[in-house]
Amino acid sequence: MPDPVLQIQDLVKCYGNQRVVDRVSFNVAPGSCVALLGPNGAGKTTTISIIAGLITPNSGSVLIHGRTFSSDTDPLKQGIGLVPQDLALYDELSALENLRFFGSLYDIHGAPLREAIERSLTLVGLESRSHDRVGTFSGGMKRRLNLAASLLHNPSILLLDEPTVGVDPQSRNAIFDTIETLVRIGKTVLYTTHYMEEVERLCEQVVIMDHGRVVANDTLSQLKSRSQSSTRLRFDLDNAPSQALIQALSSIPNVSEVRVVQHQIQLTVPAIDQTTEIILATLRSHATACSHISSDRPNLEAVFLELTGRNLRDA
Amino acid sequence: MRTFLAFVRKDLLIFFTDRFALIFSFFVPIMLASFFGALTGGQSGKPNSGGLSIVVVDLDQSSVSRAIVQGMQTNPSLRVTLTNETAALDLVRNGRMAVGVIIPAGFAHDAPRSLLNLSPKPEIRVPHDPSRSIEVNMVRGLLIQHVVQGFVESTSSGALVRDLAREGIARARPIREQLESNRPFLKGLFSAAEQWLAATNMVQSIPDPSNPTKSASDLPLPFLTKVEPITAQPKAQFNGYAHAFAGMGVQFVLMAAIDWGIGILTERQRGLWRRLRSAPVSRRLLLGSRAVSNAIAATASLTVGFVFAILVFGVRIDGSLLGFVACILSIAALAASLGLLLASLGKTPQATRAIAIPAVLILVMLGGAWVPTFIFPLWLQKCTVLVPTRWAVDGLDAMTWRGLPLEAAITPVLVMLGFSLAFIVAALWRFKWETD
Numbered sequence: 001m002p003d004p005v006l007q008i009q010d011l012v013k014c015y016g017n018q019r020v021v022d023r024v025s026f027n028v029a030p031g032s033c034v035a036l037l038g039p040n041g042a043g044k045t046t047t048i049s050i051i052a053g054l055i056t057p058n059s060g061s062v063l064i065h066g067r068t069f070s071s072d073t074d075p076l077k078q079g080i081g082l083v084p085q086d087l088a089l090y091d092e093l094s095a096l097e098n099l100r101f102f103g104s105l106y107d108i109h110g111a112p113l114r115e116a117i118e119r120s121l122t123l124v125g126l127e128s129r130s131h132d133r134v135g136t137f138s139g140g141m142k143r144r145l146n147l148a149a150s151l152l153h154n155p156s157i158l159l160l161d162e163p164t165v166g167v168d169p170q171s172r173n174a175i176f177d178t179i180e181t182l183v184r185i186g187k188t189v190l191y192t193t194h195y196m197e198e199v200e201r202l203c204e205q206v207v208i209m210d211h212g213r214v215v216a217n218d219t220l221s222q223l224k225s226r227s228q229s230s231t232r233l234r235f236d237l238d239n240a241p242s243q244a245l246i247q248a249l250s251s252i253p254n255v256s257e258v259r260v261v262q263h264q265i266q267l268t269v270p271a272i273d274q275t276t277e278i279i280l281a282t283l284r285s286h287a288t289a290c291s292h293i294s295s296d297r298p299n300l301e302a303v304f305l306e307l308t309g310r311n312l313r314d315a
Numbered sequence: 316m317r318t319f320l321a322f323v324r325k326d327l328l329i330f331f332t333d334r335f336a337l338i339f340s341f342f343v344p345i346m347l348a349s350f351f352g353a354l355t356g357g358q359s360g361k362p363n364s365g366g367l368s369i370v371v372v373d374l375d376q377s378s379v380s381r382a383i384v385q386g387m388q389t390n391p392s393l394r395v396t397l398t399n400e401t402a403a404l405d406l407v408r409n410g411r412m413a414v415g416v417i418i419p420a421g422f423a424h425d426a427p428r429s430l431l432n433l434s435p436k437p438e439i440r441v442p443h444d445p446s447r448s449i450e451v452n453m454v455r456g457l458l459i460q461h462v463v464q465g466f467v468e469s470t471s472s473g474a475l476v477r478d479l480a481r482e483g484i485a486r487a488r489p490i491r492e493q494l495e496s497n498r499p500f501l502k503g504l505f506s507a508a509e510q511w512l513a514a515t516n517m518v519q520s521i522p523d524p525s526n527p528t529k530s531a532s533d534l535p536l537p538f539l540t541k542v543e544p545i546t547a548q549p550k551a552q553f554n555g556y557a558h559a560f561a562g563m564g565v566q567f568v569l570m571a572a573i574d575w576g577i578g579i580l581t582e583r584q585r586g587l588w589r590r591l592r593s594a595p596v597s598r599r600l601l602l603g604s605r606a607v608s609n610a611i612a613a614t615a616s617l618t619v620g621f622v623f624a625i626l627v628f629g630v631r632i633d634g635s636l637l638g639f640v641a642c643i644l645s646i647a648a649l650a651a652s653l654g655l656l657l658a659s660l661g662k663t664p665q666a667t668r669a670i671a672i673p674a675v676l677i678l679v680m681l682g683g684a685w686v687p688t689f690i691f692p693l694w695l696q697k698c699t700v701l702v703p704t705r706w707a708v709d710g711l712d713a714m715t716w717r718g719l720p721l722e723a724a725i726t727p728v729l730v731m732l733g734f735s736l737a738f739i740v741a742a743l744w745r746f747k748w749e750t751d
Contacts, residue, residue: 074595084590085586086584087585106595
């Protein structure tokens with residue numbers, strides 16, 4: 001396994017008596033896309049801010065390529081691209097003027113800056129709007145420009161803090177495509193969100209945070225398989241199930257719950273395995289035809305519920 | 316009706332939760348009304364209870380002149396400073412005193428004699444700040460009162476009257492002899508004149524010297540007043556636009572400073588500060604560049620204003636051009652540092668604006684940009700030396716219409732730079748660098 005590019009070690013940040021980040025530790029491998037998943041107030045943004053050097057932790061350390069920031073002007077910052085949760089753009093300026101300014105913060109000028117701007121705008125699909133004032137952009141376009149502004153200096157690590165908040169599905173997909181492209185070309189991405197579907201699409205490693213703590217840190221597949229959640233199987237029947245059938249299904253080993261909703265019968269089982277075959281055989285033995293079978297797969301929502309005792313969106 | 320009330324309730328809830336609206340609706344009117352009420356006399360109804368500051372020079376040193384000075388000193392409308400002629404002229408020239416009164420040597424001797432044509436009328440000089448001509452008339456009126464009083468008080472023994480009678484008789488003797496020899500001629504002349512007046516119906520219009528209703532204003536005064544607007548250079552001339560452009564210029568760069576400060580707070584609120592802080596740029600660069608851009612904008616604003624005043628209203632920089640430039644730059648520094656201070660002390664743009672606008676309005680009012688500072692109560696006038704805007708306006712006045720040399724700009728410039736430094740130190744001390 002390659003050395004991690006980002007090592008977060010025992011970070012603690014307190015505001016008054018409140019510990020908003022509590023002994024947070026995780027590593028990020030080069031070229032990976034890691035999700036920092038958690039509800040609002042979990043400490044994700046504070047963690048990102050500490051990594052970006054915006055906040056000094058009370059204790060703990062952040063190692064980027066094995067080093068910590070020595071000052072505000074540390075060249076190590078050249079390797080980090082932060083996409084803030086807010087639309088960190090000047091509405092009064094054009095997209096081009098915004099990017100020129102943000103590029104100059106990284107000491108990029110002249111032809112290299114022009115090239116970087118062109119490359120970033122093309123990547124996010126805004127090259128045709130470069131001379132338009134940002135104030136005239138839609139929310140989705142602003143989000144894409146927000147991302148482009150963080151790519152000008154060609155950072156190896158991207159810190160994306162909820163980069164799809166409040167955007168339409170089309171722009172969201174465009175942002176996902178851009179992130180996937182960035183990961184493909186070798187960028188390391190740390191992505192905070194509370195949308196599980198984003199994590200499932202983009203990230204192979206997931207760090208789940210709640211109340212300032214890391215409650216899980218694993219690959220997506222491991223987290224799902226580790227889940228104790230049951231699978232719910234749904235059978236759409238041609239006729240309403242008889243009482244005898246319901247009793248027969250309830251008596252099958254591993255079936256923990258049987259529910260009937262009109263012509264549909266729902267069975268809770270630990271996994272889709274041989275039990276499914278027994279259920280189908282039972283249906284046949286009771287002369288009941290099944291027109292459609294579906295299942296709810298184990299997902300992050302269920303994992304989060306299991307780890308924290310509450311739903312991600314309710315938290 | 317319920318819907319209507321729900322709308323009203325909602326609007327009132329929003330209004331009372333908006334601190335900016337609350338301050339502007341309740342606090343600012345109370346504050347401004349209190350301020351202007353105090354200026355116009357407060358509960359006593361007497362404007363400027365401290366009296367008008369004047370400087371008096373007594374070159375005569377007679378009992379009459381001393382009585383005049385004493386009378387002025389006890390007048391509640393005046394605050395008299397006694398000094399010598401050079402110092403008095405300097406005080407007026409620098410705008411520290413509105414009006415001066417210089418009683419010439421020999422005044423007590425010449426004034427009464429001038430009534431009998433025994434001496435030329437003595438001249439009391441009234442040097443004054445050209446921007447404060449309104450007060451000159453007030454001082455002249457009070458001066459007449461105190462001169463008459465001074466004579467009445469100092470000539471109660473009748474000695475002066477006896478002296479004047481003796482001198483008059485001695486001087487009239489040759490005239491009397493001459494009149495006697497010409498008596499027939501004069502008799503004929505008066506007779507002819509009366510006949511001519513009767514023929515032209517003008518007899519009734521001849522004033523009767525014994526008429527007791529004759530007004531005091533018709534009486535000749537025993538002295539002249541020489542009103543002298545004083546500036547540092549002979550060519551320098553008061554131009555009201557110079558003061559107005561100084562005051563309004565300062566006001567608007569400070570208002571712009573509020574926007575600059577709020578701009579930083581807005582950047583913080585919009586997440587821009589996070590992006591800026593994540594870049595490899597120093598704190599010095601982040602705030603320094605902002606201060607410099609603000610100072611450049613303030614300099615441009617003041618310069619454009621004065622260029623307009625020069626071209627359109629004939630305002631002249633009669634003092635030191637270098638001093639004028641130094642004043643402009645130090646005002647720009649003051650504005651830029653004020654912007655930083657607001658950015659460091661403010662929490663949200665809305666709350667900061669609510670507090671900063673009234674504060675700047677008070678600063679510019681105390682600086683004399685809206686109403687001249689001499690209208691202020693005495694205690695308030697003393698307080699204004701602690702206000703940087705007062706120095707800003709004074710500095711620009713000194714370099715424009717007052718025509719003062721570079722030295723006169725040094726103190727205002729140093730004071731403004733001192734305030735700027737203090738604002739910067741406070742801003743750096745309080746600035747919230749960390750952002751979540």
